[in-house]
Amino acid sequence: MRLASPWKPRLAEGAGLPYERLVAALADDIAAENLAHGARLPPHRELAYRLGIGIGTVTKAYAVLERRGLVQSERGRGMFVAGLAPRPAEVIDLSVNLPPQALSDRLLAATLTSLARRLDAGTFGSYLPPAGRDDHRALLARWLAAQRLEAAPERLLICHGAQHAIAVAFAAAAPAGGVVLTEALTYPGAIMLARQRGDRLIGLDLDGQGMRPDALEKALRSPACAEGTRLLYVTPSLHNPTAATMGAARREEIVRLCRAHDVIIVEDDIHAILVGPELLPLAMLAPERTLHVSGLSKTLSPGLRIGSLVVPPAFLDRALTALRATCTMASPLACLIMEQWLTDGTAHSVAASIRTDAARRMHLARTLLRLDHRADAPGYHLWLPMPTARADSFAGAAMAKGIRVMPPRAPMVDTNAAAGGIRLSLGAPPFDTLRQSLTTLAGLLGDGPVQSYGDLAVL
Structure with a gap:
């Protein structure tokens, strides 16, 4: 007599497709x-009956799982x-978008x-001005001027990292509970912030x-954006x-479009140092309505929790109020490290090393994953578009x-959307470890087609 399966279908x-969802489950x-x-x-017939799908669908799902060695x-x-092969003592983490260690x-x-x-002790034991010292x-x-953003220091607020700068920018730009338009796939921290504020998120289609x-x-002309x-x-x-x-x-x-519809822009420009000089930030194109976010953790070192927020004059008072309400000051020690690195050339040297190593890692990833070698992709993360399931x-x-990769639904405004993908963050692991992990992932991609990097499908 056969024992019943312990799995709840x-x-x-x-x-x-049903077979993809069965494989995923x-x-x-x-x-x-x-x-x-x-x-x-x-059994095939029993599972098909209990899930209301065809026997052929079950057969296809089981075949995929068998090719992966899971059944x-x-x-x-x-x-x-x-069963699964024993997990390594240390998980290789490609989920967090850290710069290469320079x-x-x-x-x-x-x-x-x-x-x-x-x-x-006196300096360390004192409060800094909320927006930072004038010289800092x-x-x-x-x-920032070296990254094509010209801004008067009095319009720049020093924050406790870029995530804090985004929170201050949202608070200064619009009351909570309004409409936030963003890419259909976007930074998970911004999604969490908007939801915590009670904002209504509208995800917009992307292309390459x-x-x-x-x-x-289209969204701005819709009833959802009619007021506020x-x-x-x-x-x-x-x-x-x-x-x-x-x-x-x-x-x-x-x-x-933002000028025509009176939309306030929060520009996340955290990777600006990796982009060519011909592309101006939105804050230079629309300085009267753009709050510009940047920081040093993604371009120098994650431990340097220094964010910057450049604010149009009309929003400055509200931004200062939000800054004081959320963080008394940025870390004095971090600010002194920033001061030293920005004055003695360390920052430029470290940034140059990161750019070089990022290009090396990207080339490795494109080669091992059999993707196209695009010259206009200078960063240290890449995207593999695929159905969400x-x-x-x-x-x-x-x-x-x-x-470990970033959970696929984390950057999705609509977590039920059919089109999604996998972000691979290439900066954190040692180079040989990265090679090992990418070789393994290339094998997993053999189960079906995946679009080339850079050829992002219209979502």
């Missing part, structure tokens, strides 16, 4: 160890969980030794240059997660191999 949530449960090695799976068929007995122990020690000679604001303004102007115009302050959160350079970068004409068109399954299969 289900299809994964979201869009996708079983792969997730196997990865989560809800199904033990050797556990029996339901195995035993003649005359049925289908069983094959800061040596020796350099950091030299910086801290120098600061120890300059920093006294001037230094940061000069750093990021946000599409026709999608923005409209806020546009947008990442024009090396968009997170797709790595798309707007060309000059696209930037001009986005600005034209397949992305869920891929992420689970990668985790089973000891490789």
